[in-house]
Amino acid sequence: MDLKLKIWRQSGPDAKGEFREYPIQNISKDSSFLEMMDVLNEQLVSKGEEPVAFDHDCREGICGMCSLFINGRPHGPDDAITTCQLHMRKFHDGETVTIEPWRAKPFPIIKDLMVDRSAFDEIIQAGGFVSVSTGGVPDANAIPIKKANADLAMDAAACIGCGACVAACKNASAMLFVSAKVSQFALLPQGRVEAKERVERMVAKMDDIGFGNCTNTYACEAECPKEISVANIARMNREFFAAKVC
Amino acid sequence: MFQTFVGNIKDWELTIILSSKYLIMSNLLSLSSVAKKIWMSLMGLFLFTFLLVHLSLNLTMITSPDSDLFNEAAHFMGTNPFIQVFQWVLFAGFIVHIILGLTLQFQNWMARPSAYKVKASSEQSFFSKYMIHTAVVIFVFLIIHFLNFFLVAKGLVGEIGEVNIDGVVMEDMAGLVFDLFANPAYVAFYIIALLFLGFHLDHGIQSAFQSLGLNHPKYTPCIKNAGRLLAIVITLGYILIPLVIYFTK
Numbered sequence: 001m002d003l004k005l006k007i008w009r010q011s012g013p014d015a016k017g018e019f020r021e022y023p024i025q026n027i028s029k030d031s032s033f034l035e036m037m038d039v040l041n042e043q044l045v046s047k048g049e050e051p052v053a054f055d056h057d058c059r060e061g062i063c064g065m066c067s068l069f070i071n072g073r074p075h076g077p078d079d080a081i082t083t084c085q086l087h088m089r090k091f092h093d094g095e096t097v098t099i100e101p102w103r104a105k106p107f108p109i110i111k112d113l114m115v116d117r118s119a120f121d122e123i124i125q126a127g128g129f130v131s132v133s134t135g136g137v138p139d140a141n142a143i144p145i146k147k148a149n150a151d152l153a154m155d156a157a158a159c160i161g162c163g164a165c166v167a168a169c170k171n172a173s174a175m176l177f178v179s180a181k182v183s184q185f186a187l188l189p190q191g192r193v194e195a196k197e198r199v200e201r202m203v204a205k206m207d208d209i210g211f212g213n214c215t216n217t218y219a220c221e222a223e224c225p226k227e228i229s230v231a232n233i234a235r236m237n238r239e240f241f242a243a244k245v246c
Numbered sequence: 247m248f249q250t251f252v253g254n255i256k257d258w259e260l261t262i263i264l265s266s267k268y269l270i271m272s273n274l275l276s277l278s279s280v281a282k283k284i285w286m287s288l289m290g291l292f293l294f295t296f297l298l299v300h301l302s303l304n305l306t307m308i309t310s311p312d313s314d315l316f317n318e319a320a321h322f323m324g325t326n327p328f329i330q331v332f333q334w335v336l337f338a339g340f341i342v343h344i345i346l347g348l349t350l351q352f353q354n355w356m357a358r359p360s361a362y363k364v365k366a367s368s369e370q371s372f373f374s375k376y377m378i379h380t381a382v383v384i385f386v387f388l389i390i391h392f393l394n395f396f397l398v399a400k401g402l403v404g405e406i407g408e409v410n411i412d413g414v415v416m417e418d419m420a421g422l423v424f425d426l427f428a429n430p431a432y433v434a435f436y437i438i439a440l441l442f443l444g445f446h447l448d449h450g451i452q453s454a455f456q457s458l459g460l461n462h463p464k465y466t467p468c469i470k471n472a473g474r475l476l477a478i479v480i481t482l483g484y485i486l487i488p489l490v491i492y493f494t495k
Contacts, residue, residue: 006363019363069362069364071364071366072362072364072365072366073366073368098363098364100362100363100364103358103360103361103362104357104358105356105357105358105359106357168368170354170358170369170375171353171354171357171358172354172357172358173279173354173357203278203279203280204278206279207278207279210356210357211279211357212353212354212356212357212358213279213282213283213350213353213354214279214283214457215350215354215374215377215453216371216374216449216452216453216456216457217369217370217371217374217375218369218370218371218374219368219369219370221370222368222369222370223368230456230461231461231463231466233456233461234456234459234460234461235459235461236280236459237280237283237284237456237457237458237459238459239459240278240280240281240284241280241284241458241459244281
């Protein structure tokens with residue numbers, strides 16, 4: 001298949017970026033989106049041009065490194081997958097594909113399509129530690145946990161921190177990410193010890209970095225490759241309220 | 247007009263205004279994003295309950311055979327000491343909701359300085375994208391609505407007739423309303439503004455519950471449907487009033 005790519009090119013963090021068009025031919029519909037980008041870059045290198053910089057690592061949807069805002073949607077036109085899991089059969093021959101980086105003030109562009117997502121690491125760090133008893137290996141069922149809570153905590157922990165929620169949100173809000181990280185601890189007895197301080201510090205850090213506020217549009221949930229539920233945001237609001245009032 | 251308005255404010259009312267101004271300026275803006283949203287939703291739900299009371303009183307204009315019932319209700323609302331104090335709480339609710347809404351919106355705009363070139367719609371709550379726009383229309387409407395009725399009733403703008411009901415002389419609020427809605431331009435303006443109120447409520451009601459952390463796999467779909475239904479019922483209820491008055495009175 002032949003495509004017309006419109007890609008955001010920006011030589012550095014402070015450089016002025018612009019869209020450039022790249023026609024590309026004979027792409028297999030069975031190749032992945034990132035393989036198509038690899039083909040483009042090989043062509044650019046062979047022509048002596050600068051290849052397009054983009055983030056990627058595991059290429060199996062678990063590391064959270066790939067990003068890309070493809071035709072107006074984070075991780076492209078398919079639901080519940082990352083860009084590396086996206087295949088070219090989702091596009092049609094001759095289509096114009098616009099590829100942009102995540103756009104948010106807390107995610108500054110490093111180069112082309114790569115953004116600095118260390119803001120997320122700062123929020124995780126602000127959450128602090130989890131107290132655990134040291135010593136011998138604990139008995140498997142020493143701490144009873146409700147099956148429902150264990151499932152919800154696992155669902156929240158599925159967040160890979162890719163930043164699609166921030167990219168999709170019209171306010172560039174990180175509420176879905178932060179709420180998933182708060183929830184995965186808040187739902188388990190091990191996480192209850194520091195629950196109050198954790199939610200307060202993570203929310204404070206999130207505000208401090210300059211993410212937008214949640215207006216409950218639920219675009220984050222619609223675009224999350226791991227289908228993290230906005231019920232986590234409500235849980236974080238409850239946790240925050242309880243931390244302030246109780 | 248403002249001078250007259252300020253001149254009419256009593257000492258205790260001034261104390262409330264100044265202390266709320268202090269509270270708003272010192273605390274409100276320094277709240278965290280989540281705390282702002284919690285206050286935003288509490289004030290939103292408070293204003294929503296006011297809409298219900300206001301609608302139930304206004305509907306007496308078109309459900310009652312004469313306008314005495316509405317005039318008596320308006321007279322009660324305008325003279326009852328509890329209501330007189332409570333109206334300042336209501337104004338404070340409006341101010342907090344507006345200031346927080348603007349603060350949140352400016353922060354949201356600042357969080358994305360450069361826009362996307364292509365943006366496909368992935369929002370699940372349609373009117374959530376336009377809350378600030380519907381809010382601006384409602385705010386303009388509110389000012390005109392105040393100039394049309396509230397400030398006239400308080401004797402600050404225009405003139406209002408009097409009626410004598412069972413020996414009590416009171417303002418002819420119903421007459422004021424009937425006169426205004428004899429003008430089709432006002433009827434059209436009120437209908438359009440009220441539609442925007444409906445759009446604001448459609449997202450606002452369900453969003454308030456989410457911001458307060460009230461999300462449940464079983465009840466949240468009911469809250470969303472009930473919120474939409476209430477938004478429709480309230481909007482239609484309000485729209486009915488100028489329409490019925492224009493065509494029948």
